[in-house]
Amino acid sequence: MKAWFIPLSMLALSTNLQAAERYDYAKVKQVTPIYETILLSSEPEQVCYTTGRRHDATPTVVGAIIGGAVGHALGHSSSNKKVGMVAGAALGGAIGHDVGRNSYRQVCETRPGTQRRIRELTGYDVTYQYKGDLYHTVTQQHPGKRLKVKINVSPAFY
Numbered sequence: 001m002k003a004w005f006i007p008l009s010m011l012a013l014s015t016n017l018q019a020a021e022r023y024d025y026a027k028v029k030q031v032t033p034i035y036e037t038i039l040l041s042s043e044p045e046q047v048c049y050t051t052g053r054r055h056d057a058t059p060t061v062v063g064a065i066i067g068g069a070v071g072h073a074l075g076h077s078s079s080n081k082k083v084g085m086v087a088g089a090a091l092g093g094a095i096g097h098d099v100g101r102n103s104y105r106q107v108c109e110t111r112p113g114t115q116r117r118i119r120e121l122t123g124y125d126v127t128y129q130y131k132g133d134l135y136h137t138v139t140q141q142h143p144g145k146r147l148k149v150k151i152n153v154s155p156a157f158y
Helices: 002-017 058-074 078-101
Strands: 020-041 045-051 105-111 115-130 133-139 146-153
Touching: 020 133, 115 146
Parallel strands: none
Antiparallel strands: 020 115, 020 146, 045 105, 115 133
């Protein structure tokens, strides 16, 4: 029976030697918000636009003059020269108009996305006082005027 008594008494003694935990409150002295700067970027975008001359009659006029001259040169008699000149001018004008219209072209370019920076609150830098000593920690939420602290008491062996 004595063999059982010694281990039980040692077990009772060892439980008294373990750390005891309790909670208390410390006074918050200073709270500083912690911000992180985040870069937000939008996707690049493709922008297309049309370039060229607008409302320009020059190709039509030049085409009519050249067509009229060619039609006049190809005609054999004076009446044929007049008909050839009118037909050449009409045909040259139509061709010049088409050429002028085709001087427009579509251009597409990729523009970088827009960027902007935002500041995001990520936590709080907290200085608090407990029993006359100052301590420091970082919290996710604002602690208010007091901060719950865990008190850990354990024996000190030398």
